[in-house]
Amino acid sequence: MHPLLNIAVGAARSAGNLIMRHYDRVDELRVHTKQRNDFVTEVDRSAEARIIEHIHRANPNHAILGEETGASGDDEVVWIIDPLDGTTNFLHQFPQFAVSIGIQVRGKLEHGVVYNPYSQELYTASRGAGAALDGRRIRVSRANSLEGALIGTGFPFRDDQDVDGYIAMFSEIMRKTAGVRRAGAAALDLAFVAAGRLDGFWELGLKPWDMAAGIVLVREAGGMVGEMSGRGDPMNSGNIVVGNPKVYEALGGTIMRHLRTKKPS
Numbered sequence: 001m002h003p004l005l006n007i008a009v010g011a012a013r014s015a016g017n018l019i020m021r022h023y024d025r026v027d028e029l030r031v032h033t034k035q036r037n038d039f040v041t042e043v044d045r046s047a048e049a050r051i052i053e054h055i056h057r058a059n060p061n062h063a064i065l066g067e068e069t070g071a072s073g074d075d076e077v078v079w080i081i082d083p084l085d086g087t088t089n090f091l092h093q094f095p096q097f098a099v100s101i102g103i104q105v106r107g108k109l110e111h112g113v114v115y116n117p118y119s120q121e122l123y124t125a126s127r128g129a130g131a132a133l134d135g136r137r138i139r140v141s142r143a144n145s146l147e148g149a150l151i152g153t154g155f156p157f158r159d160d161q162d163v164d165g166y167i168a169m170f171s172e173i174m175r176k177t178a179g180v181r182r183a184g185a186a187a188l189d190l191a192f193v194a195a196g197r198l199d200g201f202w203e204l205g206l207k208p209w210d211m212a213a214g215i216v217l218v219r220e221a222g223g224m225v226g227e228m229s230g231r232g233d234p235m236n237s238g239n240i241v242v243g244n245p246k247v248y249e250a251l252g253g254t255i256m257r258h259l260r261t262k263k264p265s
Ligand code: IPD
Pocket: 082, 084, 085, 086, 087, 088, 154, 155, 183, 184, 185, 186, 187, 203, 205, 206, 210
C-alpha cells in the first residue's frame, strides 16, 4: 500500500471510531433540535480535526481541503476530506454514512479511501494500482445497458437547483432501468459503483469532498467518470455521472439529452 494511502486508512478508521462513539446517542439528542445540530456539527468537526491531526503528524506541510475547515496550506499534495458523508442518515441511525478522504498530487487525484464505520467496510484505491474492498480487488459491474441496471442518484436539495430538470432525467432513467436508489451518502454511492453493487450513479451539485475519493475508486475499478455535459471535470462543476463503460455511456447520453432539451427559464 502506498504510504499516503496508508495514512489515509489510519485517519479514516480513527475518525470512524469517533463517529461510532456518538452513534448510540443520536436518538437522545434528536429530541432537542438545536442540540442535535450542534452535536452533529461537533462530530463532523472533531472527526475532521482527527483526520487532519493524522495527516500533519506524518506530513506537516500537506495542504487540506476539508468540508468543515475549508482550504488551508499550500503544497502539491492536497487532502480532500469529508469527515462524515451522509449526515442526515447518521442523524436517523440509517447506517449508510462514511468517512471520505481523497489525495490530490499536483492537481491529479491519486488515492482514495471511503470507510463506512458502521459496517466497517473499507474501500481503497491508488491510481494505477486498482481498487479494493477490505483488501480484496473490486471491479465495476458487467451490465451491458440500462435495461436491468441498478442506478444510484442523489436528489437536489438546495434552493438554487433545477428540480424539474432533475425529475425529467429521473423519470426517464427510472423507466429504463431495474431501479434507482437514493441511499444518501455520495461517497458510498461511488464506492458501490466501484464494487459493482450499482451499475451507475449521477448527481448534480456535489462538492469536491463528496467525490474525490470515490472518483479514484470508480476509475481504478475500471469505471468511467464524467461531467453531465460530457465535457469538463465533475470536481469543478459538481455534476457527476459514473458507471461501468456501457452504463456510463447510456446514462450520460440520457442525461445530456435532457440538458439539451432544457428550456430557458
Ligand atoms: C451529502 C451526501 C448526500 C448528497 C449531498 C451531500 P453530507 O453529504 O453525500 O448523499 O446527496 O449532496 O451533500 O452533507 O452528508 O456530507
